[in-house]
Amino acid sequence: MLLQVIASGVLMGFVYALVAIGLTLIWGVMDIINFAHGEFLMISMYTVFWMYTLLKFDPFVSLPVAALLIFVISYLTYKIIIKRVIDAPGLTALLATFGLSLFIRNLAQFLWSPDYRFVTTSLVADKKITMGPVIIGLPQMAAAMGSIIMTVLVFYFIQKTKTGRAIQATALDRDTAKLMGIDTEKVYAITFGISGACVGVAGALMATFFPVYPESGALYSLLAFVIVALGGFGNIKGALYGGIIIGLAEALGGFAFGTQFKYAVVFLIYLLVIQVRPKGLFGW
Amino acid sequence: MLKVKNLSVGYDNVPVVFDASFEVKEGELVSIVGSNGAGKTTILKTLSGLLKPFSGQIEFLGRRTDRMPAHEIVKCGIAHVPEGRRVFGKMTVLDNLLLGAHTLENQDEIAGRLKEVYDIFPRLKEREFQKAETLSGGEQQMLAIARGLMSKPRLLMVDEMSLGLMPILVDRVMEILKEISRQGLTVLLVEQKVQEALEMADRGYVLQTGRIVAEGTGKELLESDMVKKAYMGM
Amino acid sequence: MKKFFSLILVLFLVAGLILAGCGQQKQAQEQPAQQNQDTKQETQTVKIGAILPLSGSAAATGVKLKYAIETAQEIINGEHPEINMELAKSAGLPNLNGAKVEFIFADHQANPEVAKSEAERLIQNEKVVGLIGCYHSSATKPASQVAERFQIPFVAGSSSSAALTERGLKWFTRIAPHDGMETVLFFDYLKFLNEKYSAGIKKVAVVYIDNEYGVHAFEMVKKTIENYKADGFELVADIKYPANVSNVDTEVQKVKAAKPDAIFHASYIGDMTQFVKKYKELNVVPKVVLSYCGGYQDPQFVVNLGKDADYFSGPNATTSALFSKMPDLEKINEIYKAKSGVDIDGPTLEDFASAMVIAEAINKAGTTEPAKVLEALKTQEFAAPYFVSGKIKFGDDGQNIHSASVMTQIQNGIYEAVWPTDYQTKEPIPAFPDWSKR
Amino acid sequence: MMKKMKFHPLLVIFFVILILPFINDNINFHHIMIMFLIYAGLGEAWNIITGFAGQTSFGHAAFFGIGAYTSTVLFYRMHISPWAGMILGILLATLVAAVVSYPCFKLKGHYFAIATLAIAEIIKQIFISWEYVEGATGISIPVMDEGILNMQFHTSKIPYFLIAFAIFSIAVLTAHYIEQNKMGFYLKAIREGGDAAEAIGIDTVKYKLFAMMISAALSAAFGTLYAQYILYIDPFMVFTMDVSMKIVLLTVLGGLGSIYGPIIGAAILIPLSEYTRIFLGGTGKGVDLIIFGALIVAVACFEPEGILGIFKKGQRKKRGVDYARATT
């Protein structure tokens, strides 16, 4: 049973990481807490759901569509809203993203009703892998694989491509980045877009085994905040490891102390880790 | 090549530079000298587009650049080596250099630039994959200049490169700049160390509390009594 | 500068005041306008407040409840001779010269604070003569306290916490069976299965959400099981999970480890669905799963889970399988379905009942005077052809003494009534087949 | 300059707030005024630690909740007057603030913010699971005879309003006093740079701790009032992140770091949220929150320094011109 708990915890951790990667990117590059991140996730889940319901598309088919759509939405969010608040003092950006999250969440309720919905069949639905005493659902497995692939992709993108370098440079020193001929406005918009694409992929993968409803995104974004802070803001690897740690903490904590305490354990782990590493596990 | 007319600029509605006019001709090495707070850095920041002028005109190679965003100006051929080096400490030397070549598209051209730059600064080649923050101050300054050169600029602007460098290194970097200038690149140097800056300059301007108070060849300025007075704030 | 500051501040505050004033004026204007219209028809309007979770995490249910109450309003105000109910046949309330009933909806956002202030507003500003709602027991508590203070009758539909009727409130009544009654029902049903089908159910696990609803349900199980020890029942696991749970992996593993024969669930639709998915994934096969009034009763449960929803059971005020047996219910459902697109379900029907009952009480009292309405509520019996019990009667504590619920089980995607045997639409299936054999 | 002014702007604000409920005797308006005072006061309290000292707290609901629970539990279990409960709640919240925030002060920026959020969530979970305080079930405060001792008033909201006004005034005056005196200077120095502050002899940890404790104490007082006013509390309503975020939002909306900010912010946000809900909430489509969200975004975009920013901008322009004149 313990094995199963650990396996489930790690798998869930990968899913959390999936959500956190996009968040950490914006946070690290622009120092903005995007409270609407969860809502982007929710839109992605709805996209997949509607493509499944109306067009009978498998979630894996609609995954790129969701990623692209959220990329565009995020990109526009930057252009329309974030651009105006990024240089504002203190918590203004937070105010804006919080307002945006309220707006999107309730717009979703307005448009699609607050019902809980499910994508009932997909390539991976209801399939599972049994390894001795451990049972692993294929949808979770797919999501975990997705999160690993995405971590690697985003990591590679940031480290090795020209745009990635520009993102890094902008994160480190915006003015000097401009002197390199980098259009930092564009870099920010792209960063926001990529973050959106990440969460779009996350939403598509998660829609195969989580319910879709207007509040569904908010659930994961709170945990994603903790994961990002645990891993260190802006650190892609940190988000992955942070996710796994949180997933494990939740599973093992719930197992040991009673499941009602599982999130309390998660928050406690964060507080403990942060005492030793005040800037997160991988923070500079 | 670069013409600045009646430039006024500053921060938060507070002007720092008043009505400054000067020019840089193709192939020259021009120094702007003045004590700290005179507005030298402000002028460079305006030239490279980080600040927008309150009034006045900037013309580079016949194009108005005063309303262009910074990254467009880089594409026009102006490279700005900022005060305090500002290398990307968490990134490798190579990444820093590649960032300098951000405006270039052609991979072969970038490779070519890289080779040229490594020829000028062999030290950087040795440290190619080190994080920039692990370099010494002098090496970082070299990296900053090399990074500026990567964009294949027509005009290289260097801000206060002597700041925080020990004198022996100041001399070395000055040498390198002179060499670069000799190879035909136009250089605009901003310095508070009047001696060193004017010694090597073809022409120079003296800035005092936001106003240009003297101009002439490097030698003229060094010998001019008036300049000394102005510079020392008398 | 500072003077300017204060001026602006004052302006803001005054703006707030004006806004408030405007709101009032608007209402004031609306009211006579409506009254004018009404006087033309020589009738008046009886206003009743309905406080529901119309946004937030329970909005899905709240919106359905709203449709149900609108259905009640339509039946009362319109002429529906096809439905065998007193208020349906004539337009409006016959004993009040055909006065129309208007339900005024307010959103409590699942927040007790808002529920309280909305109750006050409805009573004071909207001049409602009765209140119904609030679905969440935690919201019903402060809202009904307000009703008590203003001496306005409050009829709760689907709020199931037993604590509500234990407070000794005079002006409070409730339609739905509370969780204590439900728990007794559960054990009686299990006993029935054991006796009739030799189901051999002994070990009981309780899975419940960590809020008022879940915790209270569990307390009832703890208390009630003492009386059923003799029948061989024992509690093998109680698993409490956080509200807003993001996944239920660990919870299900704990359930699995306890190997229960029966699982009692106090869960909302979202978490309930996740549990079922996980039961399937980890191959948890109990004999019976019984759900307190909550997620199971939502028709979305079957829509989302399809075949996987089969064999789950729970008490329900109604089921679509009963429609054919109960023509009045069927007709009510037609009206409801036209609005909401889905069949009426248990909680929804209970809130529908609360709307009908309060209107009927006013009609029976022949006046909107609160004391008379309350007297009617407490003393009269109300016909409820839409419930299997057929009637509603409130006890001294305000609890409906006729349990409106039947035990249902989902079979082939349909909520079949399985117990008590009088209302059976299908026989219960007292064992889960293996998940792979569905 | 303005020192000898006949009235202080705060007095004007106090006066206007105080007479408003007597002009408009609509009970719903009274409710809004009470909520306005509670949230404006919470904003003032939060502003001390976040606006002045620059330590972003996302967990103020914890102190609010502790205040609410302490008095309620004492009243519910032992029939101790809520006033005594309020004082105990304040002490307890202050103690908790000191104990939990001390180890967090070495964290910078958002790491601190997330830590406060984590602490608040843990405290919430403790209360949910704590049977003595009725856990998740919440406590319905026994309805007693109305009177100042029981802090319960059933016939009119005016007494609640006056109590709220009193605590609000204390909060505003505390913030005002801090701002004008040594502590305010010190907190602002800490906000702008810990090292510089340390170098001139400011014990940054001590002052941050003071600020947090004062802030927690004020928040707890409002908690007690809130519980007595609603007469029902459960952990989900007082410990929720929604309360923390509402405090943050309205203060940022009004203007961070100024005693006027929370007042302006609450004066806009509270009536706005109440009235959008009242007029549009009944539709069940979330229209009220759509509009509400859009308005917040609009304010953030067009007035990034909060509503107060409009005035500041004017001021700065004037100063800037003066300075330019002085230097040329």
Add this chain to the structure above:
Amino acid sequence: MPEPLLDVRGITMKFGSLVANEDVTFAVNEGEIVSLIGPNGAGKTTLFNCITGFYKPHSGRVFFNGIDITAKPPHYSARLGLTRTFQIVKPLKEMTVKENVMTGAFLRTSGKKQAELTAMEILELTHLAEKSDVPAASLTIADKKRLEIARALATRPKMLMLDEAMAGLNQTEIKDAMELCLGLKRKGITLLVVEHIMEAIMPISDRVVVLNAGKKIADDVPENVTSNEEVIKAYLGERYNAKSKKS
């Protein structure tokens, strides 16, 4: 000989494998102006940070006025009368000049009036009085440096540690700064000055301590230091040496 005001004994500070200070020992007597010089990366600022408590040295002790202040928080030393300024100025940007100085003055008083009086007095002394209501952020570099000193002075220190307070100033401003230092000395304030500009500090220093690569290589009166071959080689560089001799 009286006990020194500041007594630094065997300070060693490491960052990972990098040794920034190695066994540095020196003392500053009451009423002295002592300069701490050395080429870039010699570890001057690190030493400053160790003395004032921003860093915890790996070994060694620091005594101020006979009290052990090693690894005590900076505000502790400030309270004892040891205040420092920063190489990179840290004005409290959103406050005015006067408020900046008042913040310093609050160390010795809780009264706002008193703090204001102290602030005005110090602003006069540092020639900032006419800019007292200007926001600190809009000052020029020279004024910011002056403000940094003014704020430190407002804490009424026995000893002031200036970290490159003259870097980036012009000739006239440097002269002003030198005057200021001498004026402070007359007022009985002991000074420890880190500086690059030799011309400025040589005339005013009573003693000069030279660091190179983290180690102390000289500790003597200025005349002797300037003629110390090791110092010249390590620090000045040929050309600069020649030039400063010329002037």
